[in-house]
Amino acid sequence: MQKGALNVEKIRKDFPILKRKVMGGKPLVYLDNAATTQKPLAVIDAIHDYYMNYNSNIHRAVHQLAEEATKAYEDTRVKIAKFINARSTDEIIFTRNTTEAINLVAYSWGRANIKKDDRIVITEIEHHSNIVPWQILTQEKGAKLEYIGVGDDGYLKMHEYKKYLDSGKVKLVSVSHMSNVLGTITPINDIINMAHEKGIPVLVDGAQSVPHMPVDVQKLDCEFMAFSAHKMLGPTGVGVLYVKRELLEKMPPFMGGGDMIKEVHKYETRYNDLPYKFEGGTPNIADVIGFAAAIDYLQKIGMDRVREHEIDITKYALDRVAQVKGVTIYGPMNAIDRGGVVSFNIGDIHPHDLATIMNDHGVAIRSGHHCAQVLMERLDVAATSRASFYIYNTKEEVDVFIDALSEARRLFKI
């Protein structure tokens, strides 16, 4: 691991896409990292190398290519286990994305454990992927979904959480570690400890936290953790579900088919050992292998430094956006309590219009409901604009973004 502040200029050289010009010659200012991050050459090369040199299916054949591919695929699992400090690689299941990881828990653990009148607690800040699977499950089982509210300051209303836990009916808590809209870092240790006092398991949606800060599943002691490769320099199509082994051993399979079996007979099947029991079908081999290169890249930098850089740039962006006349910023105003995400609205400019004006300046931001319509309803807005940062973003880029914001104000006469 390196020391000191990030050498952002050096990092930028590793990302070919950042050299791109857009909109007729403007340098790309990519501020949509909460949606997906760019990929360093090391990741692109790893995928290229696999298809060029050892493309093969895994876990079955005994020829050389298959053994090389299997080893590379399983090496990624080892790296992920270390990255989040899981006890064992058996606890790491590959999925397509965070959404599939949460659905796996809902369909497997949820179907076996949630009964009529049970309650599942989530929050108003959740992404749709941590709402809809629980709606489907609770509707199927006659159970109930409860929401921890979010205050106007962007912090969760923990007294509501306590009230739900005291009902004695809660069977699962499923909470985002970091909001993709507000940036709020939730008090995840308190949430988990309070649930554990009542013997309730906790799923942590780490889609926005694992890419941006050190995350240790043993320290957190959560039962489930879901996240995606593509938000942390890796390829799309690879997600991770961490499950504590005690629970995983009792979970029924999610998808039946090849690779998740040991023996199939006409009317019964013996399932494969962990974690393969949950990885039916040929997986996304190339991209899992690419993910390893992304983890190597992040570990070389060190997640503490990734986090420091984001606090630094977020603080700068919050200060500058807050000075813009007519702007409303959503979420905690203290950069320490939030990830590298700044969501806002300005005057009566619809976020889609703002994003189009930004795009004219080469600035890529996100506009819309960010797959968090429950939160949009709570904030009483149709949509927000969102700038989100990663290791390759600079304060100069924030300045370009602010200039574009001024141009939008000029056009809309605010």
Place this chain on the structure above:
Amino acid sequence: MSDDIYREIILDHYRNPRNKGKIQNADVSIHDSNPLCGDEIDIHLKVDGDKIKDIKFEGRGCAISQASASMLTEMVMNKQLASVKDLTKDDILENIGLMNLGPARIKCALLSLKVLKLGMVKYYADRDPASAKKLQDDTRTL
């Protein structure tokens, strides 16, 4: 490479497996398989005190998996469970003389050890839960 693997002794154990069959009133019987090539092994144990008094296996699969099982039964017959408990992956590979198997084929060679350890997990489950847990963990690294 293949000359090394399919030496006479491996083929001999494959075609003339030792200790193959069932044990009437076995103390433990256990089954597992390797999804790679569908290798299957059942191991039956008769335990006397802390000693393996009899061991037999049934199975089908590749030459490596079946020869390894046959050689394992010879290796542990009449041994103390305490010593069998600590057998490692390298002990087996040395015993069958195949130290350089690739990651796929090594599973074939170790299947019988895994089944034996799982059998001992079952045997120890009530008698010595700590040993059962350790053995269970051992099987995960095979």
